[in-house]
Amino acid sequence: MQYCTRCVYPANHPLGLVFDANGVCSGCRIHEEKDQMDWAARWARLEALVGGYRDRTGRHFDCVVPVSGARDSYFIVHTVKRRLGLNPLLVSFNKQFNTRLGIRNLAYLRTIFDCDHMSLSPSPELLRRIVRFTLNDIGSIYWHILAGSTAFPVQVAVRLRIPLIIWGAHQGVDQVGMFSHHDEVEMSRKYRKDHDVLGIEAEDLAELSGIPLDDLEPFRYPPNDEIARVGIRGIYLNNYVRWDAKAQHEAMIDSSYALSTPMKTSTAFTTPACTIT
Numbered sequence: 001m002q003y004c005t006r007c008v009y010p011a012n013h014p015l016g017l018v019f020d021a022n023g024v025c026s027g028c029r030i031h032e033e034k035d036q037m038d039w040a041a042r043w044a045r046l047e048a049l050v051g052g053y054r055d056r057t058g059r060h061f062d063c064v065v066p067v068s069g070a071r072d073s074y075f076i077v078h079t080v081k082r083r084l085g086l087n088p089l090l091v092s093f094n095k096q097f098n099t100r101l102g103i104r105n106l107a108y109l110r111t112i113f114d115c116d117h118m119s120l121s122p123s124p125e126l127l128r129r130i131v132r133f134t135l136n137d138i139g140s141i142y143w144h145i146l147a148g149s150t151a152f153p154v155q156v157a158v159r160l161r162i163p164l165i166i167w168g169a170h171q172g173v174d175q176v177g178m179f180s181h182h183d184e185v186e187m188s189r190k191y192r193k194d195h196d197v198l199g200i201e202a203e204d205l206a207e208l209s210g211i212p213l214d215d216l217e218p219f220r221y222p223p224n225d226e227i228a229r230v231g232i233r234g235i236y237l238n239n240y241v242r243w244d245a246k247a248q249h250e251a252m253i254d255s256s257y258a259l260s261t262p263m264k265t266s267t268a269f270t271t272p273a274c275t276i277t
């Protein structure tokens, strides 16, 4: 197994890596761009971009912001609401593998930022059927999370006619250097299928598992014509903000958003952490 000589990512990273002659991975090389780019100019581009989506009447949402309540959600909502001054609709897909602390963090997020929040919780029985199949046949208990969290925000954008979705970091850029920051890559059905949902769309899962496609509606990416009708585009903040997860987390902890008395975690409610990659 080849490992990056700089960051020690292995060659079998699920998103794919390539190595140069020095054994340095594509993720590290694209990371170097962060120290060469004019981030002030990028921020100005972002402000100009979102300006076209700002609802002047104040009656409608300016954008959809997918959140989980964990990790970078606080930084994303802080950036969208406090720095860009947008009125976002927060959207989350309930993965059902939640800890008590995770549930608290999501509730706290919508409270402190004073945002409307829409969440979808598919039935536990449906998720049991899906996970039983995906574990046995494709070796993953995460398909429903990956598919639901990347489809539901787009479904909401279509239904409520909100043409802008603002995601955090594009993982293909930030983790493995699949694209350059200069590409300004945006959300696409193809990337989602190839990398987010393990190559298996809801339609494929219905055929493979025998679960009726109608039951898998929460996991379906909307048809192209519906996306085009609303003019939906999904952008990634890490193309416009120098992405540094550690520094962002520390900034959020140091901000007034941090709870003065951290909640005690009861071991009775603690389950293994769930990672969306």
Ligand SMILES: [Zn+2]
Residues within 6 Å of the ligand: 004, 005, 006, 007, 008, 009, 024, 025, 026, 027, 028, 029
């Ligand atoms: Zn590397």
